[in-house]
Amino acid sequence: MHRVEVSLKPHLPDVRGQGLVKDIGDLGITSITQARIYDVYYFEGQISQDKLENISRHVLTDAIIQNFQIGPGCYEPASGNIYSFEVTYNAGVTDPIEESILKSIDDLGVTGIASVKTATRYELAGTPSQSELDTICSRLLVNPIVQHIVTSPVTERPKAPEYR
Numbered sequence: 001m002h003r004v005e006v007s008l009k010p011h012l013p014d015v016r017g018q019g020l021v022k023d024i025g026d027l028g029i030t031s032i033t034q035a036r037i038y039d040v041y042y043f044e045g046q047i048s049q050d051k052l053e054n055i056s057r058h059v060l061t062d063a064i065i066q067n068f069q070i071g072p073g074c075y076e077p078a079s080g081n082i083y084s085f086e087v088t089y090n091a092g093v094t095d096p097i098e099e100s101i102l103k104s105i106d107d108l109g110v111t112g113i114a115s116v117k118t119a120t121r122y123e124l125a126g127t128p129s130q131s132e133l134d135t136i137c138s139r140l141l142v143n144p145i146v147q148h149i150v151t152s153p154v155t156e157r158p159k160a161p162e163y164r
Contacts, residue, residue: 001044003040004055004069005040006061014037017037032126036122037120039118040120047112047113054110059108087147088118089117101118
């Protein structure tokens with residue numbers, strides 16, 4: 001699995017993050033002062049670093065306002081006053097963006113991609129309690145029926161459950 005994280009350039013305001021801070025405030029939680037939201041893409045298949053950079057530049061990002069980073073994510077507990085949660089779809093749940101990304105990659109002429117999985121990383125700044133973080137996750141960040149929080153590096157696409 002190859003991981004690409006797309007973020008707004010640091011000097012730009014994160015409107016999605018600002019909206020999340022407002023939504024958190026609507027829950028009565030005022031300890032979160034800032035949020036940044038990152039789009040994460042996992043690619044499965046035989047792909048070179050050059051091809052992954054080509055996909056990142058031409059399919060995943062808008063070079064004027066976004067940066068990308070290729071490599072593993074950070075799944076460590078909070079450091080300082082920054083709390084990070086990466087949320088992705090459960091195994092067996094259709095990822096609505098996957099087909100569009102695969103089509104765009106095909107249009108670029110890049111081969112070797114077996115699948116794409118998306119995630120969203122939320123970075124929250126502030127001094128929340130564990131109870132407040134649990135509330136934020138369960139009420140705003142994760143729909144447990146179709147999503148989960150990533151707690152370790154993704155090395156392969158999870159297999160869909162077998163129903164009997």
